Amino acid sequence: MPTMLLPDDRFGLGLRTDHYEEIADGGARVGWFEALSENYMVEDGGPLRWLDRLRRDTPMALHGVSISIGSVDPLDGRYLDDLARLVDRVEPMWVSDHLCFTALDGVQMHDLLPLPYTEEALNHLVPRIQTVQDRLKRRLVLENVSSYIAYDASEMTEWHFLAELAQRADCELLLDVNNVHVSAFNHGWNPLDFLAAIPTDRVRQFHLAGHSHNGTHIVDTHDHPVADEVWTLYRAAVERFGPVPTMIERDARIPPYEELLAELEIARRLASEETPA
Template identity: 60%
Template structure:
């Protein structure tokens, strides 16, 4: 990859929210307290219509980032050329601060599972993913961010820990990391590893964004639902992440059971209140 062809400077954006249609009107009327917005890329990868009209309105007021759920970077299927073309078109339209997706696979042999499936953490899978990330970055002419997913199963053939695998992908592909703090907690509880070991296994220089979200406690597993307030355990882990990684753009993610916008803003303000004293003390 020719780095001179990419736009590599990734800014710090502050504290943001995921843009959801349920909050369009309220957010447009009351934008204060929200520094930036993350969009689900696939919701706006269309030719025209109301979604893009709304998106253009928000682009005038907020910095935007694009977050995808369908790239399937870990699949053995070829990368979807049509999908990448539409992703490039959207990125050119809104000029996001960055583009992200998940370190996972979402289907194989043309079948979309509509879920974020974990990878085996092997050298073979590592080589496969790194090559595909490089293809995507060459297509977009920019670094992408990869997010750690919540998981409920593991592979007997795995040779690396999840955090070792993520760090190796980022280093070898020269991409960045979207560190989902909730997903670290969920997977740590489900698989019995240390969330703090995870944080300390991720290179500080590779982390560009944090996600914060809620989960559901099942009988045996924690389920990543993104439909509840951030838990106290995740807030505690977030403070540890701020201590390790410093000033990282942070957002609240909610995908169901949407509360009034004011409640999400209150959560966002809580993140700010937790992080800013730690950042001032470290300065």
């Protein structure tokens, strides 16, 4: 597999339509953008015009939500063709999606549904990831999802499952620090156990995001600033994994671009305190 590119400035933001004009006028002021793949897997038109324009000045990673890598449906060949075409166009630093299933029998649930952590699931995932990696000619980067249920069928912890999968499929991981916190709270485990089990050489990217705390449970809503507990966990992640490219996701109640830039400054500051000179 070819070595992936890294941005000079490792702090980025999710590319959102609300900020297109401001970025075009005032510049990106971040090291890179994460673009949502499905928004640009179209023949042509408005979304691609903007993508091309903003990509000229700023490196990008592609982040998908619908590859449905864990589904028992066959891999969607048309989806992969469209994604491969987008990869050729954007030349992203890396391509990520989620470790979950999103569709079954052709019906899309448009949600990141967790998988049982079983040998059967590992055996199902490994050849599928390899097929995608061969098609895209690069390692796939898979993200841990927030979950609200756990299966009776699971035979191992999520972190052992992820570590084993990365090894067997030779893929990389997108460590979503907020998702670790959300799932740890909902299921009642220690998020540091999760971090400690993930191999340091497999983490390609960190995600940070806000959530909704409902008292009894937390939902990964991406509609608030990053919570204090997640910043604390981020420090621990930087301490363990080093200077990994980091970005903030915001998908609802999207604030002005300046506000996200200011939030990203917190990540820069915390990371500089934790990263050895």
